[in-house]
Amino acid sequence: MGKRIFVKGFLLVICLSLGVVHAAEKVYILENPYMSRTLVVKDGVLSTQQIVNKQAGTKLVPVSCQEFALRISEGTDKDGTDKILTTKDFVVVSVDKKFTPAIKSYCFHLKNKVHELAVDVCYELVEDNFYGHKYLEITSGKKVTLEKIDVESIAFEDAFQNYKLKLITARKSGGWKPGLGQPVYTTATATFWGMEFPGAFNTVEEGSTITCGYLRGKELLPEERYTTYRSVVGVADDKNFIDDTFFYYIDRIRRRPARLQVQYNSWFDYGNRVSKETFAGSLRKVHNELVVRRGCRPLNAYVIDDGWQDKSKNVTWADTVWKINNKFAPYFRDSRKEVVKAGSTLGIWLSPASIFGARPMVERMGGYGFEALSYGMSMTGEKYMGRLEDRVLDLARHGVSYFKFDGLFGHLNIRDFELQGRGTAAMPQLGLEGFSTSDERLNDPKYDELKSYYLVAGTERLMKIFDGLHQVNPDIFIAITNAAYLSPWWLSYVDVVWLINAGDAAKGKDRTGELVYRDHVYFQIWQEENTKFPMNSIFNHEPKKVTAKEDYKSFRDYLFMNLSRGTGFVELYLKTDSLSTTDWDVLAEGLKWTYQAFPTFKRVRMHGGNPKKNEVYGYTAWNEKQGYISIHNPSSEQREYKILLDRKTGLLPDSKKVYQLSSVLNNELGVNTSKYRYGEAISLTLHPKEILLLDFTAAE
Numbered sequence: 001m002g003k004r005i006f007v008k009g010f011l012l013v014i015c016l017s018l019g020v021v022h023a024a025e026k027v028y029i030l031e032n033p034y035m036s037r038t039l040v041v042k043d044g045v046l047s048t049q050q051i052v053n054k055q056a057g058t059k060l061v062p063v064s065c066q067e068f069a070l071r072i073s074e075g076t077d078k079d080g081t082d083k084i085l086t087t088k089d090f091v092v093v094s095v096d097k098k099f100t101p102a103i104k105s106y107c108f109h110l111k112n113k114v115h116e117l118a119v120d121v122c123y124e125l126v127e128d129n130f131y132g133h134k135y136l137e138i139t140s141g142k143k144v145t146l147e148k149i150d151v152e153s154i155a156f157e158d159a160f161q162n163y164k165l166k167l168i169t170a171r172k173s174g175g176w177k178p179g180l181g182q183p184v185y186t187t188a189t190a191t192f193w194g195m196e197f198p199g200a201f202n203t204v205e206e207g208s209t210i211t212c213g214y215l216r217g218k219e220l221l222p223e224e225r226y227t228t229y230r231s232v233v234g235v236a237d238d239k240n241f242i243d244d245t246f247f248y249y250i251d252r253i254r255r256r257p258a259r260l261q262v263q264y265n266s267w268f269d270y271g272n273r274v275s276k277e278t279f280a281g282s283l284r285k286v287h288n289e290l291v292v293r294r295g296c297r298p299l300n301a302y303v304i305d306d307g308w309q310d311k312s313k314n315v316t317w318a319d320t321v322w323k324i325n326n327k328f329a330p331y332f333r334d335s336r337k338e339v340v341k342a343g344s345t346l347g348i349w350l351s352p353a354s355i356f357g358a359r360p361m362v363e364r365m366g367g368y369g370f371e372a373l374s375y376g377m378s379m380t381g382e383k384y385m386g387r388l389e390d391r392v393l394d395l396a397r398h399g400v401s402y403f404k405f406d407g408l409f410g411h412l413n414i415r416d417f418e419l420q421g422r423g424t425a426a427m428p429q430l431g432l433e434g435f436s437t438s439d440e441r442l443n444d445p446k447y448d449e450l451k452s453y454y455l456v457a458g459t460e461r462l463m464k465i466f467d468g469l470h471q472v473n474p475d476i477f478i479a480i481t482n483a484a485y486l487s488p489w490w491l492s493y494v495d496v497v498w499l500i501n502a503g504d505a506a507k508g509k510d511r512t513g514e515l516v517y518r519d520h521v522y523f524q525i526w527q528e529e530n531t532k533f534p535m536n537s538i539f540n541h542e543p544k545k546v547t548a549k550e551d552y553k554s555f556r557d558y559l560f561m562n563l564s565r566g567t568g569f570v571e572l573y574l575k576t577d578s579l580s581t582t583d584w585d586v587l588a589e590g591l592k593w594t595y596q597a598f599p600t601f602k603r604v605r606m607h608g609g610n611p612k613k614n615e616v617y618g619y620t621a622w623n624e625k626q627g628y629i630s631i632h633n634p635s636s637e638q639r640e641y642k643i644l645l646d647r648k649t650g651l652l653p654d655s656k657k658v659y660q661l662s663s664v665l666n667n668e669l670g671v672n673t674s675k676y677r678y679g680e681a682i683s684l685t686l687h688p689k690e691i692l693l694l695d696f697t698a699a700e
Contacts, residue, residue, distance in 0.1 A: 175443075196229055317387075345402065380457045543590075566621050600623045602621075608631070615635075620649050630693045632691050662697075
């Protein structure tokens, strides 16, 4: 029978029956009002003993704990040389403690003599954060390759991987679901886990082991120090609403605050035929109709889409890439003057991979010695990406305030991968002779590791460009579109990400069909695939209005249902000379509703069923003062629908508030009261193809 006593921070176990005394473990605790993490060093080995979620009153005790995992080798091209090292392969030699009123941190210095590796394992907890961080600093006494770095490797019984798809395809329509940068949860104890890096793999292995890390393939030279990205663990107050807490965390760490960005884009007006004259004409038309005549706010940006780049026969991009053609003045000088008159800013389209309207330049740039792939340009090519960075920063310094980066690793149907190791890890042992860089054979998962190395390195290189743009202009607005992927950690670098695997123009024979097409993609991403990405930061290629041949109600219903998706990025795709007075009236009305509703967009979510199955569905968003619910019955039959005003719908629990209901689209609701409280239900009868938009305002 044993007896436990504490002596100067050490827990001693005195085994009276055996007459033996062992120094068992030293305990270190990081703690704030929201959470605590208890770390122990036992026999020189570091591990997490427990994590306490004070918000939910739960305790996480690991089933097992590797703490971290490093896969090292003599090179990604040398099979059979890799080894996996975890905390048990190291000895803690010292510990640094730094506690201030604002932040607490421990840094454990670990050594592995056999492999000549030193790893500092550092933990941080800010006093007013409901989440804590961890990172590694790795130094080697000899050359070594860091193939994979798991900053967290720890098992819990209730570990759950939300997003399980991993389709890193080269050629497949709708099959681009690489699975990068999605968080994992513990479901009973209400925590979220991940790496603060878009290109990470956060997974649950063998049913319970949480791994948060990334494939890097980095060669570490003797005495070179490598600092990993930070992992995060956060705590929620309720296991049923971890999403709400996670998105609140994302909102806190994003590079620039979530903003309502309303802008005009030239693509549906002119395609690649746009010029400074046509662009200026549309700009004046939009400004006059929406701002001057109808009292909307000045648009945030007017955007010149594909068609400004010089790809003429004799132009060279050897010195400067993405040169401006003769349809526009140098640095868009004339166009910038026009947008300033409208109280706005200038934006442009640009393809980092030089595809779409810049693809004719790919072969030429390869001839200059730039790193061309089979389809586009390499996102890890040192020479090309250096020139690209110089160019976009130069454009930003000359007044471009919005960038649509279209085509990163390819596009909707074709992706490109660096196979030669230029700026990323190489694996020639895979036998890729005769493969194009977008070869359909690369769809085979046996090539996933090589493709992942490229995605990680390419993501890092793009992040550097985005960082540079922020330094030039802290109010820059950045969208990444084709062949991006939906990691919420992109928002630490950009403002919106494309709604992946969907066409530019919503398919459908009428407005109902267009809504169902796009809303089904939303349903697929958030409901079926369980993607964790804030809807308020989605680029969805709508609303579109290219003809006046449409009745007032049809356009109005479509527009308001579209806007109720809650994205803070409203890009108007218009044929400006084709719109009627009524069309402009509806657009202005929709924008004014968006201005009013935008404060709720941070908490937007879907409700109801599957649009593609003609089930009733919609969107809802709330804050402390207001909320809205949109409802669409896409079927040709009358439907009954009931929705509960509770936390699942997005309300913040407050039984004292009374909400005044109004119908934005002036539908007859058939309800007995216009006043509702938290916890009450609204029952509605929806006519065939009917759209409702309900506004709620909290009474003083």
